[in-house]
Amino acid sequence: MKPAAERIINELVAATNDIISGRRDVADYPRYTLHSHTEFCDGRAQMEAFARRAIADGFEVYGFSPHSPVPIESSCNMTTENAERYSSEFDRIVKEHGREVTFLKSMEIDYLGANKVSFQEYSSRFNLDYTIGSVHFIPAIDGTEVDIxxxxERFRERMARYFNNDIHYVVNTFFDRSLEMVSEGGFDIIGHFDKIGHNAAHFSPGIESEGWYQRRLNELSEAIIASDLIVEINTKALAEHNRFFPSQSMWRRLADAGVRMVVNSDAHVPALIDAGRSEAFKYLSRIYE
Ligand SMILES: [Zn+2]
Ligand SMILES: [Zn+2]
Structure with a gap:
């Protein structure tokens, strides 16, 4: 992480802690997001529209984090060409609007297994302020990387096509890859770390309360706690699916362990850049009640 970004993000972490401890009123929750998408990946508006919305919503900090270019077929990720465009558009936005909002340049980088992705390489190549590491792809039994x-609806179709409907394999492989990513390190924020639970629970209701699932999730949480990663509370699915990533049941434990936390909206449309964030802060403020 660049030192200037680190100072800014540490302030956001401190503001989150202040909400948890009651030192800051929850109505005065900090306006920022460190996770957002753009026209250059699967975001559905131009960066300019997100920037304007950030200004209109009184954001202090707005981090752009389009999906990184990957060496596999993916309609959600930036092409290398678009990554260059992203860079120049970011510079233009800072020039034009940088006095109103602090814009930060990041990417949500797909971890594709050991020796496949070097977070530092992305960081220096694209001059990123900080990086988010996420797992969206896992290898099928034949080695094909599949976006899960x-x-x-797409997940269910892929379960049959690539995974013989073996939900244990999919969940275990997701956690294996996430654990590997954490142990490799080299990035700053871990994106939506129990996201597999959402599709897995649709496929197999109740799976998240099963002992083996809980053990895998605990294993990952312990690894994250032992690392110096920042955990995001991702609010993207709150309105539609009534859940956060990681799920609220994990928050107290993360807070007890002193894990640095930020609240990110992971917006793909400008109207949602603050969606779910006031609710997340409300629940954070009640952790120790
Ligand atoms: Zn993601
Ligand atoms: Zn995202």
């Missing part, structure tokens, strides 16, 4: 994020 996104809508359930």
């Amino acid at each position: 994020d996104g809508r359930f």
